[in-house]
Amino acid sequence: MDKIRLRNDIILFASLLLAALAVWGALKLLQKPGKYVVVEIEGKVSAVYALDGDLKLDIVTADGHVNKLVIENGKARIESADCPDKLCVKQHAISMTGETIICLPHKLVIRIEGEGGVDAVT
Ligand SMILES: [Zn+2]
Structure with a gap:
């Protein structure tokens, strides 16, 4: 038994x-190499950028906070931010579909999406 x-x-x-x-x-x-960088503030898509073009810009939230987004060499990262914890700055650069950088204090999400989008994953 x-x-x-x-x-x-x-x-x-x-x-x-x-x-x-x-x-x-x-x-x-x-997880495939991504095509787009999707910027979401408070759960709403505020901007979409191509991942293959180099770009540097300030993302400004509704209450005036700033995250500096850098897209270079097919990767996206937050270069600097005025949030208290700076966790978003410490997160490594993202380039694969479904990868995210999250800035909780600013309710900001940077997400990589592929050709057809990866909404089903979230
Ligand atoms: Zn942050």
């Missing part, structure tokens, strides 16, 4: 592991 239970446990464990691997693999496959 115990042997059967042990075997069932192993089968259960193995299938859980396989399921986790499958999800991880699918997510990796979905």
